[in-house]
Structure formats: structure tokens, C-alpha cells
Amino acid sequence: MELHVTLNKSFGTFSLDMAFTVQGERIGVFGPSGCGKSTLVSLLAGLQQPDSGSISLDGEVLYDSHGGINAPPEQRRIGIVFQRPYLFPHMSVKANLLYGFKRCAAANRTVDFDSLVEVLQIGHLLSRSVHNLSGGEKQRVGIGRTVLSNPRLLLLDEPLSALDDNLKFQIIDYLKAASAAFRIPYIFISHSLLEMRIMTDRVLAVSAGRIAAQATAEELARSQMGRSPIGYINLLRLDKPRRINGVSAYAWGGTELVISTVGDRPEALFELSSKDIILLKQHPDAISARNLLECIVADTFHSGNKVGVELACGDGKLVAEVVPEAARELGIARGSRLFAAIKASAFRRLE
Ligand SMILES: Nc1ncnc2c1ncn2[C@@H]1O[C@H](COP(=O)(O)OP(=O)(O)OP(=O)(O)O)[C@@H](O)[C@H]1O
Structure with missing residues (x-):
């Protein structure tokens, strides 16, 4: 995956002003609360429009303010996994999973339903209603629904933040397995350096709406050691x-x-x-x-x-x-x- 981004977006006193090129399959966006991570996600996915800039993914221009290009979210084929999965309450687990799959053009359907169900170990949940699923089960169904929409890039927006430590590591394994099994690169967003080290190879460190550094998570962990109360x-x-x-x-x-x-x-x-x-x-x-x-x-x-x-x-x-x-x-x-x-x-x- 190769992503070229130049983006400007202002809300009141906050301004996002980022320019970066990043290559790889496991990219991280790391920064404290309020630095603009979720705004970046919604601009990349086309859920919000930048004030100006350009986004090009694997050579395809998704947005260019000068050229008047602004591909709608469904054409971008960028899937998002949120902190809490927004599952449709009136649908079964299976219907939730198939929601994006049915809307995806047949030519783009590379993720096989049965393989995905096996990777995420959700076969026993398919006929259940989503109401009484546990937090971890809900998150697995949410990941499954996003992956089944056959995205070419996954944006994982703090997908572990609402989970306790035990569950977090289970979901990490499922996220990694789904991305590897179906060869979908991801951008993993988090304020946790530990998660960055486990999930990513290359990290964009964001501070106050700007890219402060691009490094490996290991390099960031070492550079922060002396300033962090928890050390390295x-x-x-x-x-x-x-x-x-x-x-x-x-x-x-x-x-x-x-x-x-x-x-x-x-x-x-x-x-x-x-x-x-x-x-x-x-x-x-x-x-x-x-x-x-x-x-x-x-x-x-x-x-x-x-x-x-x-x-x-x-x-x-x-x-x-x-x-x-x-x-x-x-x-x-x-x-x-x-x-x-x-x-x-x-x-x-x-x-
Ligand atoms: N629609 C909006 N209108 C006004 N301000 C906004 C809007 N969306 C985001 N902001 C502001 O932009 C800044 C960045 O928000 P953003 O949600 O991108 O941060 P974040 O890094 O994802 O934070 P967190 O980790 O807490 O989710 C914040 O100050 C937020 O209040």
C-alpha cells in the first residue's frame, strides 16, 4: 500500500495540516487525545471533506481539491473498524456480516465468507441476534463486517480502546489474522505506544494536527523512554x-x-x-x-x-x-x- 496525503482542515481553533507519504502493510497513526487522529480517518475515508489537499492511494487519486476530485466513500473502498462496532440491532450476526458484502461489486469480492468466519471464529454466532453478544464478540462481528465489504485498506480507529487487557490481545490476534489472511493493509490508530509496537511496522506520530515524526514503533518507544513515567x-x-x-x-x-x-x-x-x-x-x-x-x-x-x-x-x-x-x-x-x-x-x- 502506498498513500500520499496532503490535507488541511480547520474547526474553530483546531487545524489539521498534514503532508506525508507512507508505504507498507501495517501503518500506525499514534498521538494523544485530540491531536486529530479520527479527523484524519474520516478525511481519508471520505466521511468529511478537507478544506484543501489531495489523497492518492496506490496511484489512484481519491481527493484533489485543485482537480475537483472527491471520490465518495463507497468508491474509495476504505473500510473502518471503530472503537465500538455499530452493528444493526434488527439484523442477525450473519445479516450484519453480509451487509457490506452484498453492496460490494462482484469483481471486488476477494474475501470469502466461510474463510472469514473461520479466521474470526464466529461460526457459532451467525444465527444470533447482536443484542446479547459480549464486547469481544461484537468487535469480532464488526471486524468481519468491515473485512467482508472487501476494502483495499482498513482504517482501524482505536479498535482496542473499549476492551479490557485480556480481550484486547484476543482482538489483536483476530485483526492481524484477518488482515494477513485476506491481504488487506491497515492503518492502525491509537494513543497506545504498546499497541503500536504490537500492531505496526511504521508509525506516523501526530501532534496537534501535524505529523511530528515518521518512524518505527521501536524507534518511538526508545525516543520516549526518558520522558515517559513508565520508561521503555x-x-x-x-x-x-x-x-x-x-x-x-x-x-x-x-x-x-x-x-x-x-x-x-x-x-x-x-x-x-x-x-x-x-x-x-x-x-x-x-x-x-x-x-x-x-x-x-x-x-x-x-x-x-x-x-x-x-x-x-x-x-x-x-x-x-x-x-x-x-x-x-x-x-x-x-x-x-x-x-x-x-x-x-x-x-x-x-x-
Ligand atoms: N466536527 C467537528 N467540529 C468541531 N471540532 C471538531 C470536529 N471534529 C473534531 N473536532 C476537534 O478537532 C480536534 C481533533 O479531534 P479528533 O477527534 O480528530 O482527535 P483524536 O486524536 O481522534 O482524539 P481521541 O483520541 O480523543 O479520539 C479536537 O479538538 C476536536 O474537538
Whole structure:
């Protein structure tokens, strides 16, 4: 997918003024509340008209204020998944799913109904009314209805914001699976950097109606580390826990991580903040932290008033943060050897 955009739109004191070109299949639009993310979505989809500018998607001009081009939403073939799915209350799940499909020109119908139902695991819901579906089921039906309208681009407008953590990760898997199965690129909109890192390859960072940066989510996470109260979040997918004395030990990077959460799942995603890793120059005699990892400094970076330290711990990678004075005292430089101490309780299970 290749998108060229130049857009201007003003409402009262707010003005959106964006110009960008972006290529890829998993694009993110990241920014705080009120920065203009949803306005961008509605301008791209043709739900609102810009004051001026142009939009071209894969070489096709959808909007051009100079050329007098303004393709209506149905011709743009851009599907939107909203924070809350607007399902038709008087229709069954199946009728809701088929709504967009029936309106889509036969030549554009590349998404097969049965395959979609399987990808989203909604076969058992088809004859149900939408009234008593759970939040996660509703969202799956909403995704299904949008995907079945056979869009060439999906705009995912904060589709996870109304869901609790557990459900969020289920829906992430369904969104990724549907986009991959039917080869539909997406633009994922969110104020969550964590979601950006899980869902996207390239991110447009938006601030006050402007594109502040275009980067990978990883680059953004590192650049925000020193300014963020939660630091840099290490994401660790761990599996096959062993239960020992009320804690779990997961194989990781050729060693083991001891985590105090005892889960029932064979595999889970954990987060660990860069703030929760203590670096030591020498092996201590004894330490209360249950994890003491021998590491090599793979890289360092500056972020705000902190130094980020990328650690290679066997085959595993972690990012820790220290103040510059600590970096000097520890002699931190690429290739230096350190110990990383992490409490078993510092890991938080995300799914
Ligand atoms: N139709 C409108 N009329 C007047 N102001 C509007 C209109 N639509 C949006 N705005 C204003 O434009 C700004 C950007 O709104 P927008 O909904 O695009 O932000 P957002 O980044 O999506 O925020 P959030 O994450 O909270 O949904 C806000 O200040 C909003 O109040």
C-alpha cells in the first residue's frame, strides 16, 4: 500500500495540516487525545471533506481539491473498524456480516465468507441476534463486517480502546489474522505506544494536527523512554513455564526468567519496564532479586535525561535505563559486561 496525503482542515481553533507519504502493510497513526487522529480517518475515508489537499492511494487519486476530485466513500473502498462496532440491532450476526458484502461489486469480492468466519471464529454466532453478544464478540462481528465489504485498506480507529487487557490481545490476534489472511493493509490508530509496537511496522506520530515524526514503533518507544513515567516497555513472549516454589520459571535467551505470576497458560506476553532493571558491575554475594542475568551491552542511546542500555543476555535482548552519572560509574559502553538484576514481581502479564 502506498498513500500520499496532503490535507488541511480547520474547526474553530483546531487545524489539521498534514503532508506525508507512507508505504507498507501495517501503518500506525499514534498521538494523544485530540491531536486529530479520527479527523484524519474520516478525511481519508471520505466521511468529511478537507478544506484543501489531495489523497492518492496506490496511484489512484481519491481527493484533489485543485482537480475537483472527491471520490465518495463507497468508491474509495476504505473500510473502518471503530472503537465500538455499530452493528444493526434488527439484523442477525450473519445479516450484519453480509451487509457490506452484498453492496460490494462482484469483481471486488476477494474475501470469502466461510474463510472469514473461520479466521474470526464466529461460526457459532451467525444465527444470533447482536443484542446479547459480549464486547469481544461484537468487535469480532464488526471486524468481519468491515473485512467482508472487501476494502483495499482498513482504517482501524482505536479498535482496542473499549476492551479490557485480556480481550484486547484476543482482538489483536483476530485483526492481524484477518488482515494477513485476506491481504488487506491497515492503518492502525491509537494513543497506545504498546499497541503500536504490537500492531505496526511504521508509525506516523501526530501532534496537534501535524505529523511530528515518521518512524518505527521501536524507534518511538526508545525516543520516549526518558520522558515517559513508565520508561521503555520490554515485551517478552515466554512459554513453557516450570512451577517452582510458587513462582514460574520460563526459558529465555539460554537462561531462565523467574516471574512471580503463576499462569495457567503455556505461553504469554509479559511486559517489563526499563526502570525495573538494576545494573551491576560485579556479581553480588547475595541479592533479593530473583533474576541475575549476565549481559553484554549491545548498544546505548540517549532519551530525555536517561541513557538507554540495550543488553544482550545470551540470546535474549532487554532495554534498561540509567541516569548518565550511573552510566559513567558503571563504564557502560558497547561491549561492556554487566549484571542485570530483576525482581520476579517486576514482570506484568499482558495476556
Ligand atoms: N466536527 C467537528 N467540529 C468541531 N471540532 C471538531 C470536529 N471534529 C473534531 N473536532 C476537534 O478537532 C480536534 C481533533 O479531534 P479528533 O477527534 O480528530 O482527535 P483524536 O486524536 O481522534 O482524539 P481521541 O483520541 O480523543 O479520539 C479536537 O479538538 C476536536 O474537538
